[in-house]
Amino acid sequence: xxxxxxxxxxxxxxVPKRPRGRPRKTADERDDGNxxxxxxxxxxxxxxxxxxxxxxxxxxxxxxxxxxxxxxxHFKSKSALLCAVMEEGMRSAIARQACAVQSVPPSPALAQxxxxxxxxxxxxxxxxxxxxxxxxxxxxxxxxxxxxxxxKLQHEYEAAWTPVLEALHASGHLRAxxxxxxxxxxxxxxxxxxxxxxxxGASLDELTDAAMALFLKE
Amino acid sequence: xxxxxxxxxxxxxxVPKRPRGRPRKTADERDDGNxxxxxxxxxxxxxxxxxxxxxxxxxxxxxxxxxxxxxxxHFKSKSALLCAVMEEGMRSAIARQACAVQSVPPSPALAQxxxxxxxxxxxxxxxxxxxxxxxxxxxxxxxxxxxxxxxKLQHEYEAAWTPVLEALHASGHLRAxxxxxxxxxxxxxxxxxxxxxxxxGASLDELTDAAMALFLKE
DNA sequence: CCTACCGATCGGTAGG
DNA sequence: CCTACCGATCGGTAGG
Numbered sequence: 001x002x003x004x005x006x007x008x009x010x011x012x013x014x015v016p017k018r019p020r021g022r023p024r025k026t027a028d029e030r031d032d033g034n035x036x037x038x039x040x041x042x043x044x045x046x047x048x049x050x051x052x053x054x055x056x057x058x059x060x061x062x063x064x065x066x067x068x069x070x071x072x073x074h075f076k077s078k079s080a081l082l083c084a085v086m087e088e089g090m091r092s093a094i095a096r097q098a099c100a101v102q103s104v105p106p107s108p109a110l111a112q113x114x115x116x117x118x119x120x121x122x123x124x125x126x127x128x129x130x131x132x133x134x135x136x137x138x139x140x141x142x143x144x145x146x147x148x149x150x151x152k153l154q155h156e157y158e159a160a161w162t163p164v165l166e167a168l169h170a171s172g173h174l175r176a177x178x179x180x181x182x183x184x185x186x187x188x189x190x191x192x193x194x195x196x197x198x199x200x201g202a203s204l205d206e207l208t209d210a211a212m213a214l215f216l217k218e
Numbered sequence: 219x220x221x222x223x224x225x226x227x228x229x230x231x232x233v234p235k236r237p238r239g240r241p242r243k244t245a246d247e248r249d250d251g252n253x254x255x256x257x258x259x260x261x262x263x264x265x266x267x268x269x270x271x272x273x274x275x276x277x278x279x280x281x282x283x284x285x286x287x288x289x290x291x292h293f294k295s296k297s298a299l300l301c302a303v304m305e306e307g308m309r310s311a312i313a314r315q316a317c318a319v320q321s322v323p324p325s326p327a328l329a330q331x332x333x334x335x336x337x338x339x340x341x342x343x344x345x346x347x348x349x350x351x352x353x354x355x356x357x358x359x360x361x362x363x364x365x366x367x368x369x370k371l372q373h374e375y376e377a378a379w380t381p382v383l384e385a386l387h388a389s390g391h392l393r394a395x396x397x398x399x400x401x402x403x404x405x406x407x408x409x410x411x412x413x414x415x416x417x418x419g420a421s422l423d424e425l426t427d428a429a430m431a432l433f434l435k436e
Numbered sequence: 437c438c439t440a441c442c443g444a445t446c447g448g449t450a451g452g
Numbered sequence: 453c454c455t456a457c458c459g460a461t462c463g464g465t466a467g468g
Contacts, residue, residue: 183410190405
């Protein structure tokens with residue numbers, strides 16, 4: 001909160017008044033905001049690799065070249081940083097999902113479904129996409145309030161599946177109840193963070209084919 | 219390691235020699251072994267509720283009426299206790315699974331499949347079955363060596379699914395590749411620890427029906 | 437299994 | 453964003 005120039009101003013007594021309004025940022029202040037994304041990325045990577053509890057705020061600070069107390073200048077607590085990671089993950093996942101769904105005509109629900117599955121795998125296993133996997137693992141380390149604020153984004157993400165599943169149910173491609181189907185399907189896909197490896201085994205496309213063949217008739 | 223009687227023996231110089239061989243347990247010693255199951259159960263319950271890192275060994279000790287250092291008389295480290303919880307969970311899950319499979323004739327693979335799914339849900343959501351859910355969540359908190367020793371039990375559990383899935387694949391009830399099917403199906407079922415509630419929503423039987431309808435044709 | 441304790445780590449903060 | 457620091461907690465151990 002204390003502005004750096006304060007130090008200089010107190011040295012000289014009579015200083016010409018600064019212009020009114022919010023002071024312009026000087027070159028020295030430019031770091032104020034733009035280190036936040038770096039902190040988020042480093043935190044996401046470390047949280048995914050080591051887990052939330054096994055990662056200290058010192059680890060995160062070191063990963064972006066800060067000193068131990070500095071992350072708390074950007075985030076009020078370690079769990080607030082975790083929550084920010086998850087929110088960022090959900091926001092970009094929702095954007096990716098919306099973009100993917102729009103790129104496919106709505107008429108064959110099977111094609112929409114394939115796109116949803118493929119996009120979900122990308123969100124989980126794409127290069128640098130550590131944000132959502134962290135959310136799947138570390139949900140428990142949030143406070144109740146943070147969980148509530150996140151649940152809105154989660155519902156938004158899940159909501160995109162419902163009309164597609166309903167269409168598939170109506171056309172006979174899906175026989176199980178829609179709501180339980182959504183829970184089971186998303187679980188099957190999300191669980192792949194536990195076993196999928198980009199370097200061995202099936203590719204994401206093969207995985208998508210297998211999921212389609214497993215869940216849908218015809 | 220130091221036997222409690224030692225204290226008494228040193229008080230009197232000339233003590234009649236104890237009979238050879240391992241000393242019989244006296245009433246005071248009876249706790250030596252049989253507090254272990256209590257520790258395991260308490261640990262499983264707390265690990266599931268709060269997570270491994272959020273549970274201190276003091277919490278566990280208090281839950282069974284011990285003092286803070288005493289769990290380390292039974293387990294050499296906190297993670298050894300975690301590993302013991304998981305091993306106990308897998309052993310009883312495997313036993314439950316073997317019993318369930320044998321109770322059903324092998325001929326309709328669909329009936330076998332239903333039994334496997336239903337038993338898996340029981341292992342995850344049955345009363346007092348906290349051991350396996352802990353394993354699903356806290357896999358990362360094990361040492362590499364512990365993970366290796368556990369993987370044998372996990373493979374044993376998963377192996378029971380393969381012949382059933384192969385039969386279903388051969389009969390046309392399952393179209394996706396067997397190996398990927400097993401991974402996706404077990405993921406869908408296991409993920410239910412994240413959302414299933416015994417007090418609201420579907421029952422375990424309804425869940426089993428939904429899973430059968432979702433994964434299998436006809 | 438208890439008592440008494442240690443060393444290390446960690447989230448967080450005051451003040452600049 | 454750095455410096456310097458604190459209070460609390462925690463896994464684990466020695467000795468009995």
